[in-house]
Amino acid sequence: MSVKLENYNGKYKIVSLALNSEVRDDLLSDNIDFLYISENAIRLYPEDIVISEDEKVIAKLRNAHNYDVYELWENGRLSEYYDDSSMDNYFFVTAKCNSNCIMCPSPDISRQRGGNTSVNTLIEIAKHIPADAPHLTITGGEPFMMGPDIFRFFEFLRDKFEDTEFLLLTNGRIFAIDSYVQRFIEKAPNNSIIAIPIHGSTHATHDMITQADGSFDQTISGIKKLLKAGIHIEIRLVVSKLNEKDIPNIAHMITEEFLEVDYVSIMAMEMTGSARVNSNKVWIPYKDAALAAEKAALILMEKGIDVKLYNFPLCAVKKEFWTLCEKSISPDKVRFGETCEKCKMRKACGGIFAGTISLEKGELRAIV
Numbered sequence: 620m621s622v623k624l625e626n627y628n629g630k631y632k633i634v635s636l637a638l639n640s641e642v643r644d645d646l647l648s649d650n651i652d653f654l655y656i657s658e659n660a661i662r663l664y665p666e667d668i669v670i671s672e673d674e675k676v677i678a679k680l681r682n683a684h685n686y687d688v689y690e691l692w693e694n695g696r697l698s699e700y701y702d703d704s705s706m707d708n709y710f711f712v713t714a715k716c717n718s719n720c721i722m723c724p725s726p727d728i729s730r731q732r733g734g735n736t737s738v739n740t741l742i743e744i745a746k747h748i749p750a751d752a753p754h755l756t757i758t759g760g761e762p763f764m765m766g767p768d769i770f771r772f773f774e775f776l777r778d779k780f781e782d783t784e785f786l787l788l789t790n791g792r793i794f795a796i797d798s799y800v801q802r803f804i805e806k807a808p809n810n811s812i813i814a815i816p817i818h819g820s821t822h823a824t825h826d827m828i829t830q831a832d833g834s835f836d837q838t839i840s841g842i843k844k845l846l847k848a849g850i851h852i853e854i855r856l857v858v859s860k861l862n863e864k865d866i867p868n869i870a871h872m873i874t875e876e877f878l879e880v881d882y883v884s885i886m887a888m889e890m891t892g893s894a895r896v897n898s899n900k901v902w903i904p905y906k907d908a909a910l911a912a913e914k915a916a917l918i919l920m921e922k923g924i925d926v927k928l929y930n931f932p933l934c935a936v937k938k939e940f941w942t943l944c945e946k947s948i949s950p951d952k953v954r955f956g957e958t959c960e961k962c963k964m965r966k967a968c969g970g971i972f973a974g975t976i977s978l979e980k981g982e983l984r985a986i987v
């Protein structure tokens with residue numbers, strides 16, 4: 620949610636929301652900036668200044684939740700960062716990346732020149748998030764493009780969030796360097812899992828997809844070192860036209876070299892950014908992607924490795940694999956076709972990405 624507070628002309632701030640006096644008093648004791656939304660005014664605390672009496676904005680914010688976290692910009696724009704009712708919250712560290720994956724859902728320009736969130740801002744946001752948040756993701760771009768300062772952020776998270784599950788999305792290349800593995804062990808929150816993609820079973824395929832020479836060796840070396848150190852790992856396989864035939868080979872490689880992984884997620888693409896620009900090179904129909912995913916899932920499951928299928932509509936996947944399918948697309952991005960209205964699996968299905976629906980050529984089939 621994003622709204623404008625007409626009387627605000629102060630500095631950029633991170634603020635929590637209080638919708639009742641109990642939460643207001645709780646946040647006052649935490650000594651952080653927050654907005655108290657009463658019936659007829661929005662007050663900025665701890666200063667206790669009225670910054671809006673706009674009835675429409677008040678009504679909108681009263682539909683938000685206590686302890687939600689917002690960025691309040693100098694021009695009065697208030698944009699949501701953390702939704703206390705959602706399991707889908709994330710810290711966005713940087714848009715930059717040291718790989719340049721051909722099917723990345725972000726555009727080239729943001730990976731090359733995108734902005735960072737400073738470590739102090741990330742820590743300030745984390746100060747506002749309740750310590751009992753069940754799940755938080757740390758993502759980019761490539762979060763480690765921030766450099767070693769990221770460990771100051773991890774240290775803060777480790778000290779504040781004792782039970783929160785953290786999912787760190789990274790290409791894993793940095794963990795080829797021993798000192799990064801060591802510092803991660805020392806500073807990471809207790810309940811962390813690192814999700815790392817493998818795009819091919821060979822240098823040739825993986826590095827062709829990442830468009831980064833040497834990335835296969837670095838990622839494989841990083842995963843080995845992390846597993847040896849007892850870090851929890853999710854391996855991600857993104858199925859495209861470029862690796863469709865190689866996906867079962869990657870599964871074999873995982874069973875031979877990385878049996879200790881927590882689980883493997885096999886994913887259909889989100890066709891925005893570079894993926895959209897390169898769609899003639901990377902797009903394959905859901906049915907073909909699902910076939911590759913199913914073959915790989917069998918290979919992994921036969922060796923006792925847990926598998927999840929992300930971003931696949933149920934009608935593209937054989938029924939016997941439905942129990943592996945997750946509702947993985949966030950609510951603001953998920954779409955369904957007209958045919959879905961007649962589908963008896965509509966409630967259980969995760970749908971498809973908004974950015975992908977125009978490429979789906981009549982594949983969705985209502986299950987009746």
Ligand code: SF4
Binds near residue numbers: 970986
């Ligand atoms: S028809 Fe629609 S709701 Fe049914 S399985 Fe396919 S995508 Fe899901």
